[in-house]
Amino acid sequence: MPNDDRRPRRATIHDVVSESGVSRGTVSRVLNDERYVSAEARIAVEAAVAKVGYVRNTAARNLKSQRSRAIGLVVHEPHSVFLEDPNIGAILLGTNTVLSEADYQLVSLVVDSDRDSARVAEYLSGGFVDGVVIISARAADPIARAVAKLGIPAAFVGHPPEISGIPWVGIDNRAAARAITARLIATGRRRVGMIVSALDRDSGRDRLAGFRDALGDAFDPGLVVDYPLYAYRSGSDGMAELLRRSPDIDGVFAASDAIAAGAMDWLRGTNKAVPLDIGVVGFDDSAWALRCQPLLSTVRQPADELGRRAAESVLSQIQGAVPGEGGIMLDTAIVWRDSA
Amino acid sequence: MPNDDRRPRRATIHDVVSESGVSRGTVSRVLNDERYVSAEARIAVEAAVAKVGYVRNTAARNLKSQRSRAIGLVVHEPHSVFLEDPNIGAILLGTNTVLSEADYQLVSLVVDSDRDSARVAEYLSGGFVDGVVIISARAADPIARAVAKLGIPAAFVGHPPEISGIPWVGIDNRAAARAITARLIATGRRRVGMIVSALDRDSGRDRLAGFRDALGDAFDPGLVVDYPLYAYRSGSDGMAELLRRSPDIDGVFAASDAIAAGAMDWLRGTNKAVPLDIGVVGFDDSAWALRCQPLLSTVRQPADELGRRAAESVLSQIQGAVPGEGGIMLDTAIVWRDSA
DNA sequence: TTGTACGCGTTATCAC
């Protein structure tokens, strides 16, 4: 094969061998700081390494050792959510914290199209990672399928439906939704609606279920509007729709803080005051919550901890542990502020 | 070497060979969809692949082909900024868009500690990527050094000082800062201060320089306060300090929207009204800007485009192009809203 | 059309 680019070929052990005059075995021993190598040999090798600019090719080493000491993090969110949702960043940093401590390299892979999805699946099965953490997988996800087929250590953040054999760590969305809706009712709201989102995932479905639990007989399907994305825009559109359907609405549970922010901004253009005429609550305790006027009451999600636990699960599987069926649910907390 | 974990060994071409009865060469040809393979052989191989569950080991293939079709994205930001700055996400998606189209896999590497820094440098020089995009590199960055030493195709987003030979794409921070400060002055502000940040990087230094340019003789060093991070907290602390130093201040240029938001929230607790008593402007046109009350006037940064251009530069270098000295500056725009 | 043999850059296992 012709060397079609003009870039200089990187030095290999072989170059160090011919430069230093010692054998490949000895060079390798020096490089890996092993015993049984003479001082002269060591010096000769080190000089040669410096001279030819040798840098170890870890990829080749991994081929031999059959492990990469790298773990993938797949982020599968639509464009707008990816940009707005601070939980993703926190999960990423939590995951990285644990892996970094164990001296594993975290490599993040973002899925932003079907093409990405296929390529990432290919990447994960290519032997580049020893394990994988997957955020917000979809039901018929080629990535989840690839991971399940290969049987590489994996953990989901969030609980994707209809995929078994892979452990997950998430929050109890239903209980949290029930709790915050209950307090909305306890403060005297009678006509309580919800802006739901992401019904194709457990988070969306369970938040709706919890809302329904809390309302019991008072649940009115007409006061539920559905928008696919956990986004600001869903909030403004959703609030407008709710007011159109039922002008006497006096409470709203938004499925995320971004949605709540959109809803509150929309309300500002109406004659309804928050929290006097209508109470609004959100979900996530993200940066959005603190930027609302008045400050948003919401559910705190331990995003950082989600990442940590998922990473720990993957690491333990790499060490041979067999994950139990089902998943781990982390506690959430209600942060009661001024919006309801 | 004992197979110390109980995980089933993944199938290799060799398994397919013994299952199908044809030779390794033929198996390889079927796998790569080449010509000169009989129908029977193809069928036999495909059946065997399905039966043993063979999946190609791309890592091994790369060792042979000497290319990975993967490109690294190094994000080097402190914790809080990583979580708050939406530009990072936009740059990431922009980069991914271009690479995805060229069928390259983007792998993101976050640097959150010195340990990460060393490991990422090691990773980049390990032969896992054909090129790298680096966001907000530091001057004495081991990562930038490693990349420069190896000579792998690279591009910076933002202009790190004292590193040459690697092209960069950024914005003209100085001109943008000059322009927005000029408009602050044009609206009648007389005592204008600045909350600067990140002076260890070009963005921070150049924004300060532009501010100084615009003020000319009116520049007062006493009205400049410095906080290391582009963060909300820097804004509240900085605003408090400015008011302490000079209660008659009537204009503030915050080095980022997050800082501006912190400053405006602090002002809400004082007797100074925005924009009546004091004008505030920011930088980035991030989500922060829209959450300010009143809406923040700021500088729009084409983050998505920064990522695209950096990716394009790396791709062209992979194809043999030699990058010119210096970098590319993208245009910014002032978004004039209500805060000044 | 198919099979064989070699090399990609490392590390590990042997004799010496």
Add this chain to the structure above:
DNA sequence: GTGATAACGCGTACAA
């Protein structure tokens, strides 16, 4: 202590 030599899993020139 050191130096051959055999893997790791794959692609491919070359011979058949």
